[in-house]
Amino acid sequence: MQTENRYMIYNGELQPLQLPEEAFLYQNIHTLGYKPRHLKHHLDIITSSAGTLWGLEISLSENKIQKEIVQLLDHSRLSRNVSICVIIRLYATGDYSLHVGHVSIYSGYVLRSLRPVVQCIKMDVGMSNYPTSALKASYDLAYNMAVAQGYHEPIMINSAGYAIEDPLRPLAIIKDHTITIPPPTLCSVECMLLEEAAEKHGLKVNYGKISHGDIKSADEVLMMTFQGITSISQIENKIYFMSLAAKIATRLEEIDLKE
Numbered sequence: 512m513q514t515e516n517r518y519m520i521y522n523g524e525l526q527p528l529q530l531p532e533e534a535f536l537y538q539n540i541h542t543l544g545y546k547p548r549h550l551k552h553h554l555d556i557i558t559s560s561a562g563t564l565w566g567l568e569i570s571l572s573e574n575k576i577q578k579e580i581v582q583l584l585d586h587s588r589l590s591r592n593v594s595i596c597v598i599i600r601l602y603a604t605g606d607y608s609l610h611v612g613h614v615s616i617y618s619g620y621v622l623r624s625l626r627p628v629v630q631c632i633k634m635d636v637g638m639s640n641y642p643t644s645a646l647k648a649s650y651d652l653a654y655n656m657a658v659a660q661g662y663h664e665p666i667m668i669n670s671a672g673y674a675i676e677d678p679l680r681p682l683a684i685i686k687d688h689t690i691t692i693p694p695p696t697l698c699s700v701e702c703m704l705l706e707e708a709a710e711k712h713g714l715k716v717n718y719g720k721i722s723h724g725d726i727k728s729a730d731e732v733l734m735m736t737f738q739g740i741t742s743i744s745q746i747e748n749k750i751y752f753m754s755l756a757a758k759i760a761t762r763l764e765e766i767d768l769k770e
Contacts, residue, residue: 620763627663
């Protein structure tokens with residue numbers, strides 16, 4: 512569920528929503544009861560990425576950002592009883608913004624009820640392991656292409672035949688009680704949560720790039736987003752099981768990511 516929201520925080524100031532049209536890094540922050548989850552890790556990812564990509568030395572105060580998230584959600588008069596995505600953007604200028612993304616029908620991390628039918632879209636994306644505006648634009652294009660063909664979601668496949676490692680919606684496959692997720696070099700709160708949840712359930716965790724062929728031969732295919740786990744029902748002509756996804760999802764609420 513999406514919401515029409517007209518406010519943002521820009522460099523600490525509440526103002527009408529008018530996001531800058533410039534390059535940015537971003538994170539989707541899961542909030543429940545207006546409390547952001549794993550905020551320190553989200554901030555570490557975008558500030559360290561800004562240093563790598565743009566040479567910027569930026570520090571964002573966890574306490575300050577948390578207070579601004581509460582201010583934004585309270586001013587927007589959104590429910591405290593469901594999960595809300597707050598999107599933080601860090602711009603190449605060093606400025607930052609906060610605005611409301613999806614308002615969920617769920618409370619907390621969950622196994623989502625929608626089991627999407629997915630289309631594989633061939634697309635090369637530069638620096639896809641960073642959560643940038645370029646990656647978002649590529650995903651949005653792939654999403655619109657898939658929806659126009661009657662699908663629910665895309666999986667972007669590069670020219671080498673591998674799934675794009677999107678840090679905000681990482682793909683995972685399960686085969687023979689082993690889950691394969693992107694390598695640890697992909698800085699992603701979503702990946703960290705998925706890894707710990709799988710380990711808590713007793714799955715063997717394998718790290719590596721996922722090929723188009725791996726997807727075709729998998730027993731289950733999962734996506735992890737700020738909301739939780741999405742279990743894919745069908746890709747092309749292959750129909751997938753949903754036997755372990757629910758069990759992994761139940762572990763997500765138990766996780767407190769280490770410093």
